[in-house]
Amino acid sequence: MTMKTPTSAPTAAKPGQSPTGTLKYDDKVVQKIIGIALADIKGLLTVDGGFFANLADKVVNTNDVTSGIDVEVGETQVAVDLQIVAEYGIDINQLYQRMKDVIVKQVKEMTDLDVIEVNVTVTDIKTKAEYADASVSLQDRASHLVNTAKDKVSSDDHEPNRVE
Template sequence: MQELFQRYQYGIFGGGIGLVLAILLLTIGFLKTLLVIVCVFLGAYIGLYLNTIGFFDRFKKLKILEEQNMENKTNSSVNQQVPGELTFSDKVIQKIIGFALADIDGLLTIDGGFFSNIAEKLVNTNNVTTGIQTEVGKKQVAVDMDIVVEFGKDIRNIYDEVKNVISNEVNSMTHLDVVEVNVNVVDIKSQEEYEEDSETVQDKVSDAASSTGQYISKQTSKTTRKAQNEVQERTEPRVE
């Protein structure tokens, strides 16, 4: 039955129209039937024209806006009922930045950090924040870092990519705006030179016990001097 209908569907459709016309002619007469046909075609034409100029889309948009307003009011009501505040520590922002920068071509390392594009992975994820300084506010973030770049690479492009990656990653995860990214290039090395200078993970572990005290002392002095310099240079916070 279904195959028969599909084969003769247009004929069946035309026959149905003919049947309707015959009933109209027999019941209301020729002139009234003609009037009905004219009104049907006129209504169809008006409907197509209004759809072409986007008349019906306006009502759809209004309905969508009303639904969004209702949803926003509901969310606002819920938020007002549950007070609180979301904050991020410097370490969280620094770690986001450290992971985000690991795949930038030409960026060998953050000075003091432990990732390498040559190895294409983080060597020590616990120290990914080393070498990254941040100032975190309630709405904004400012970033300072020293980097080592690969010889022969476009440093300006690396800097632009660093800014874009930091801004996008921090904003997507925290909704904080990155308002300032200061990058200081402290060294340039070839890949061969960097590989020779880089220590293996085992070397880091074996040397850690003997150098921990000296390292902490140096880092403490360095941090203290840097903090004092920043206090002298900046009298107002950079972020909100």
């Protein structure tokens, strides 16, 4: 006969005492905080997700603010790696400093985690016009072609048939 050792059930916190527990953040949460925080940085055209992420963005118009943001989240600290496309003509060192300031501030305010490292790789520079042209997805182009074809068919239906 096997005897079981009685186990004690978790006890409720005593009055005036805080309950115990932990608070953890998934990497995706910190990535999203950073992605949203970087959205309005002047001179930063995009955080670059690499070839396959960029290809996916070209096929379908997406708004994944975490693309191109890698983080390592510990219990109290975060390390961040970013790949970016900067605007041609801007001071990239100042851009890097603005990015670090915003990332450190937002992550600290929202999670109380300390950002200990921000590594940025500039993968490309483009003018705003080049970036806008490159940002049009295949989905957008296909929609434009369909609408153009519909307009053509519609205008052909309204023209009288000509016999020549």
